[in-house]
Amino acid sequence: MRQMATYDLMETFRNTNQWLGASAQSFASYPLFSMLPNPALQWWAAWGEVTERTFKRMVCKPDWGIRTFTCEDGKDHLVNIETVVEKPFGNLLHFNVSGREEQPRRVLLVAPMSGHYATLLRATVKSLIVNCEVYVTDWHNARDIPVSEGKFDVEDYTLYLVDFMREMGPDTHVIAVCQPAPLALAATAYLAEDDPKAQPRSLTLIGGPIDPDATPTDVTDFGRRVTMGQLEEMMIQRVGFKHKGVGRMVYPGLLQLASFISMNGERHSQAFTDQIMRVSKDEASDNDAHNRFYDEYLSVMDMTAEFYLSTVERIFKDREIARNAFTVNGRKVDIGKITKVAVKTVEGEKDDISAPGQCIAALDLLTGLPDSKKASHLEPGAGHYGIFAGRSWRNNIRPLVLDFIDANSGAIKPANSNVA
Structure with a gap:
């Protein structure tokens, strides 16, 4: 049960960040604020847009897009x-x-x-x-x-x-x-x-x-540094209640994604900072290079x-x-x-x-x-x-x-x- 709670806690964290991004974008884009233009509000809305898209993509299976x-x-x-x-x-x-x-x-x-x-x-x-x-x-x-x-x-x-x-x-x-x-x-x-x-x-x-x-x-080297017991304790969780595979023991995709990002943390952090600035300046698009790459990179499976x-x-x-x-x-x-x-x-x-x-x-x-x-x-x-x-x-x-x-x-x- 502890492992199932851990799995659901990760999903709750992801879902909360998606909601925070959507809320920030909605609030900072409120039409009344357009009467008093403020760069801080533009940045806030941009942060919300990038954050909402980022955390939403983590649970979406990408389309092949080959039509x-x-x-x-x-x-x-x-x-x-x-x-x-x-x-x-x-x-x-x-x-x-x-x-x-x-x-x-x-x-x-x-x-x-x-x-x-x-x-x-x-x-x-x-x-x-x-x-x-x-x-x-x-x-x-x-x-x-x-x-x-x-x-x-x-x-x-x-x-x-x-x-x-x-x-x-x-x-x-x-x-x-x-x-x-x-x-x-x-x-x-x-x-x-x-x-x-x-x-x-x-x-x-x-x-x-x-x-x-x-x-x-x-x-x-990572496989050599840890024992199988340590690996099972640290990485394996039980699927939560909202999924068809409830109770199945898995290595969660969100954990794998965290490992991927940690290998090049500074580069990913800079990429998202730059994207927020581009969105705030209206220089980004739904299918720009950043979104094309991260829409796929962030989509993970267990x-x-x-x-x-x-x-x-x-x-x-x-x-x-x-x-x-x-x-x-x-x-x-x-x-x-x-x-x-x-x-x-x-x-x-x-x-x-x-x-x-x-x-x-x-x-x-x-x-x-x-x-x-x-x-x-x-x-x-x-x-x-x-x-x-x-x-x-x-x-x-x-x-x-x-x-x-x-x-x-x-x-x-x-x-x-x-x-x-």
Whole structure:
């Protein structure tokens, strides 16, 4: 009960700040005050507007915002987001461009379950939809999943990926971004032994912690500094009464967001101060750079407690993937069984979350895969987000990934097609 009260207290704090922002904006914008213009009132209203939007976004799942796509015929085609596989903890989505011929590249984009929604990969999806059939794993907010649906840990996550790959078939090319990279590698190895015909043609691992100890960072060191008991006591709470998942043990998204912000506290504080000044001067807009970034960054989701704790214990502390000792339902998943799936790793030179060396460690585990089917790329000057979104991804990494896909599938379209 104490943990449930703590969860509801966090939501009360968030809700109160949202209300304070809305109240401040409403009061300072009262029409009568326009008779006596006062910069303090303008600043007060701006503070209220920014504060209300900030705390409101924390509990909103962002929209994909991908509604149309201009094809080679010069016409705008509707993009229908279709659910291919529906499961309690996550769905498989397909971005189907209506009226367009099916593209030869079938890409499964595995989104991370690390506090943000799959929409964090919106820019990645937009860049790939140009000449690929894009499928995405859309993980659900744990607070909205009834306790009756059971647990969901790293083994369940792996089996979800196995099911998604089977559904898409052997002509699939998997791209795993950040957190799911080790589990995508494990899912591929699981299929290699259990159902070889369902294996994807290629697997691209982007900035994932295959071996967290290869190049330690603040993120990986945190897992070493605390015990599992301390972690459970500090981070795990029970979902409150107002949600469908009432009683479920979770790692709250609000706690994860607090951790994200604390890593670059001064920069975030300055960003919000600057935005308040822009709003007060009527220089901001609903879709300006600040709002585009923070509308996504602030939208967080809860993870099941068992998934969060098993990730820390088995991937970071015990390094089960790095040691090729990962098991699913008591059965060892041997990464060395992968003999046909081409594997490429992508890392960012300035990645401070999954530092260079952590992801490329996957290639050493692939003892049964010929060197001709292994590849790696280190992007100069790129940080963590830059290797799957932004200029580094669009201009450098995306063409290399598509070339790698084509080399292992026989796709006929050139990889350097223009990005819309």
